[in-house]
Amino acid sequence: MKRAYDVVIVGSGVAGIAAANTLAGHGLEILVIDENPHAGGQILRQNCRVTDGFWEFDPRLGRSGRTVSIRKIVQSLRPIQRPKGITCVHQARVLGIFSDLQLLVHVPDTLYPGGSGSGRVLEIDAGYLLLATGARERCLPFKGWTLPGVMSLGAAQILMKSSGILPARKTLIAGTSPLQTVLALEILKNKGNVTAILDENHLTKKLGLLPLLKHHGSLAGEGAMQMLRLLIRQVRFRQGVRVTEARGKNGLSAVVTAGLDRKGNTVPGTFQTYPARALAVGHGFTANIELPVQAGCALDYDADRGGWVVRVDDALETSVAEVYAAGEITGIAGAGKSFVEGKLAAVSILEKLGEKTGPDVCVPELVRMQKQQMGYASFLNQLCQVPSSAYEAIDDEVLICRCEEISMGEIRKQISQGFVTGGSLKKATRCGMGRCQGRICQPLLFDILQALTGQTPEQIGSPSFRAPVKNVPLESFLHP
Ligand SMILES: Cc1cc2nc3c(=O)[nH]c(=O)nc-3n(C[C@H](O)[C@H](O)[C@H](O)COP(=O)(O)OP(=O)(O)OC[C@H]3O[C@@H](n4cnc5c(N)ncnc54)[C@H](O)[C@@H]3O)c2cc1C
Structure with missing residues (x-):
């Protein structure tokens, strides 16, 4: 080289x-x-x-x-x-x-x-x-999202594509992403089962977005074919549903969901519990x-x-x-x-x-x-968009930065003390300074700031990064 x-x-x-x-x-x-x-x-x-x-x-x-x-x-x-x-x-x-x-x-x-x-x-x-x-992938945290068995849609795909391993015998799929149907088909192809696909979007929202696909007949057709193949395999679809909690002691055992209104707010009294060993959930990219x-x-x-x-x-x-x-x-x-x-x-x-x-x-x-x-x-991107109310509803005890173990409560506290730009909030909380260098929490922190302060992305400020952007052993710098 x-x-x-x-x-x-x-x-x-x-x-x-x-x-x-x-x-x-x-x-x-x-x-x-x-x-x-x-x-x-x-x-x-x-x-x-x-x-x-x-x-x-x-x-x-x-x-x-x-x-x-x-x-x-x-x-x-x-x-x-x-x-x-x-x-x-x-x-x-x-x-x-x-x-x-x-x-x-x-x-x-x-x-x-x-x-x-x-x-x-x-x-x-x-x-x-x-x-x-x-x-x-983007994610929307909820109570219990750090439990073993809870993973992103892409992580479940990578397990199968790279290692031929199913997330579990039965996988529950949730979120807002088109990867939901792709993943479900891959699970079936690998002889696994899909408990259900819980989509946060209502059918009316999806239909309303269809004109944007006017030059993408083949993609729309592919999407429709995927749905049809899943329906033939009797995979259950539920629209307008969000995961609110993952339960379990040492690993996932159950997932709690809530129904959503047209604006994406949870509707009281619509909670439902699914037994689950694996949950794959994602909210776009x-x-x-x-x-x-x-x-x-x-x-x-x-x-x-x-x-x-x-x-x-x-x-x-x-x-x-x-x-x-x-x-x-x-x-x-x-x-x-x-x-x-x-x-x-x-x-x-x-x-x-x-x-x-x-x-x-x-x-x-x-x-x-x-x-x-x-x-x-x-x-x-409109299909995957998460409403502000979903970030506002995150419980204080939920971890946002998994590496540095920074909770939503801590983030709320620092925002209330005036740390309302991405840079200042990162410094005040260490959110994004951990092992993964903000790969998961950095975009999340910006979405939370936007939702909680009502500021524009430009007011919050664009993200900043320093080398090394990926973590590597310190020893590797000793042999140039
Ligand atoms: C988890 C995930 C799963 C997806 N699955 C599908 C799917 O099944 N079907 C589908 O149609 N679309 C899928 N997509 C969408 C997919 O990203 C796009 O369709 C398309 O493949 C993007 O191509 P790209 O070349 O822009 O980026 P990518 O395909 O993402 O390629 C970027 C490459 O850059 C490398 N890279 C990034 N940073 C560094 C660095 N610092 N040093 C060295 N290498 C680096 C990465 O390893 C990666 O291989 C998925 C996206 C994600 C995030």
Whole structure:
């Protein structure tokens, strides 16, 4: 592994791969870094069998002039040997980005045998940097959400995709995310059972959002087919229901839910208890903006794009010259947008370098497709939106920062004492300063502040992050 590359891509999800493949074959030295053991990002964790390969997109994909369908993307991926000029490093974490596009990267010992066993931290220089770091799940805490057996929808997926393990024989699914139906089908495919899908949205809200899918017939069709397949398998659906408590001594044994009115407020007297060993619950996604913030990139807040996202121009260049961003970090919109943006960002970099792109790349069409995907972004993010009343209703005893064990009561107390910006509340409570570096609680803290103080996101302030954005053994810094 060298210390300088023409282009460094962080993230080998759909966006990172699409970019790498477009950049390949132009004589550039390209480095792709990902902390996952394999390429494919969140959507393709199941393709673990490929260890030394790369993933190729069908060149026909995206030229049909139609919306990119997620199923089509997954089907069109197949392993090939790494294209010439691309070095792909997995299980490596980018910890920080400094001026002159210098990256601090933690690499595993497998790359440098004879190390300390803790890996090494390297400095790598990038001529151009493409950030394609994707998204993670949002959550809405409730009493008992730290009990073993309670997990996010994505965590349940990862268990099955990466390790072939079911969360339990029977899993209860809840929240607001479209991942609910995807997960339920995966559980059934793996011979598990789904107790029920408890969706916080009422059917009327979903129907009201359907016009946003006018350019996304294939996605709407896929969603409808998923529902149909689940109904045929007799999976129970309940709409307008929220989990209010998880019960159990050493692990989950029961889940309490409440019915919701049209505004998302719990309705007294509608509580119901489900016996459960596993609960998978999620409330949409938030962009992984830590590295762009580190690099000094400007952010925008847009609820329709999933909250704080990286600001990019039409060429997908950020506010920092030679730093590009693609995929979920510029707006949560699913795999189709990530694919298109990965290609577009690569084309922009090639143009800057004076390189011609191949005949399979049609920029105006990619731009049109990218704009179209924003309709799906609005649908997805509005579907997953949690009303302020849900944050206001969190009990004082519920932990918000799991690493530092900061409760909702403590957060309420500090807000009442005047700590009403994200930065000041973090310093007053240590919320977000623990082991996970705020991966779970940081977006939550902002949502709570918004709900409890009525301030705008801009008044609360955009999040700030310092290196290292991921935790690594201190020892790894001793062997540069
Ligand atoms: C938990 C989860 C499960 C999902 N499951 C599905 C699904 O089943 N079906 C579906 O259609 N959509 C799913 N999605 C949505 C999915 O994210 C998008 O559809 C799409 O795959 C996004 O592509 P991307 O390239 O923008 O990001 P991602 O696919 O998220 O790829 C980003 C990559 O960046 C890497 N990365 C991030 N930070 C660092 C760092 N500091 N150092 C090194 N590497 C880093 C990550 O490891 C990751 O592989 C899921 C999302 C999440 C969060």
